[in-house]
Amino acid sequence: MKNGEAIYFIRKNKGYSQKYVAGDTMTQGAYSKFEKLNSEIRHSALMNILNKLEVSPDEFMYIKQGYEHSIKDKMLNKLFTLTYNNTEVLQQPLSEAEIYLEENDDILIKDLCLVCKSLIVLSQTKDIVAARVSLYKVWQRLSQRDLLFINDIYFVNFILYLFPLETALEIKKFVYRSIDKYKNFRNIERLKVNMAINMTLLLIKEDRYIEALIEVEEAIALCKRFSDYKRLAVCYLRKGICLNNLKVTKGDQWISKGKNILIAIDELKILNELEDEVNRFNKIL
Structure with a gap:
């Protein structure tokens, strides 16, 4: 669909009049021409119309593309x-x-x-x-x-x-500064989950288990906040690896919890990959 056609579709389904949607943005005649002929309008005018229709630009593009992503x-x-x-x-x-x-x-x-x-x-x-x-x-x-x-x-x-560990640590700081700029945008803090999980693995590879444990605890808190069970399972396995290598006896319990989550949600491919990881890095059994 073109812009005018998509706007017409949304407006009619919401039961709004042309006069209401046009508001102070343009005359009703200009608005009608936009809908019927798909005539060009200013970007600011389109944004005002979408606001009146209570539709975000992202949702508009999704509808315009036939309820599909590009x-x-x-x-x-x-x-x-x-x-x-x-x-x-x-x-x-x-x-x-x-x-x-x-x-x-x-x-x-x-x-x-x-x-x-x-x-x-x-x-x-x-x-x-x-x-x-x-x-x-x-x-x-x-x-x-x-x-x-x-x-x-x-x-x-x-x-x-x-990346090499020290490079990755610096990159993480850079990325976190950027994420903080977007803190109220689309649950962008979910990305901190992956970042913490990735840092955990890099630290485990360098035998820096205390630092890895700090990273994984941050990731666990975020996974619970967002109900992200696949990544929570990864966190639990890596937490168990850290605890075992620090000679803390509860490590195997966390590894079992992680595996059980993946079995419960039928993510067996991920489980196989992680079992290989446990075999490589879980030095204290």
């Missing part, structure tokens, strides 16, 4: 909602992105391709040095900014665990 948004969502590194799942947004780029010049989707390729390399080879090659191209561009925007934050958050 192709670009679908690709980004597939990547950003990936809970654990999975070659098969990563291949789909990568293939879609490569097709999309044949007809569109899009920096963000180019970054998506680089990130997917890096994560596939890591999944297939376990070679983190090789996986970083493409990621540095993404980070080189983003690091030039004084402030990260929403998609930037998602990208950095998604690849944080591939």
Whole structure:
């Protein structure tokens, strides 16, 4: 649908008159022409109309596209909602992105391709040095900014665990400053869950279990706040690893709790990946 057509659809379904929606923004005649002929109007006028219709710009775009996300948004969502590194799942947004780029010049989707390729390399080879090659191209561009925007934050958050620990700790501070700017926007603090989880793994790899425990406790609190059970399970397993390596006897209880959550919500692929993680890092059994 075009803008005018979509606005007409929303207005009619809400039962509002043209006069009411047009308000002080434009004459009723100009508004009627906009709806019927899809004529162009100022962006500020469109925003005023959406406000009168009680519809956000995001919801408007979703309705306008036939109650679907755009192709670009679908690709980004597939990547950003990936809970654990999975070659098969990563291949789909990568293939879609490569097709999309044949007809569109899009920096963000180019970054998506680089990130997917890096994560596939890591999944297939376990070679983190090789996986970083493409990621540095993404980070080189983003690091030039004084402030990260929403998609930037998602990208950095998604690849944080591939950086060396001290670099990742500095990147985390940078990202948190940007997240704080968006603190009242779309539950953006959910991203702090992934960030804390990623930092936990990096710290575990360096045997810095007390610091890892602090990170994972922060993540657990956020997971409970947002009812994010998949990530809560990851947190519990990593908490158990930390406690066991610190020679605290309750570690295995937390590992069992994490596994049980994943079994209960039928996330067996994630469970298999995490069991491998437990075998590698759970040194004190």
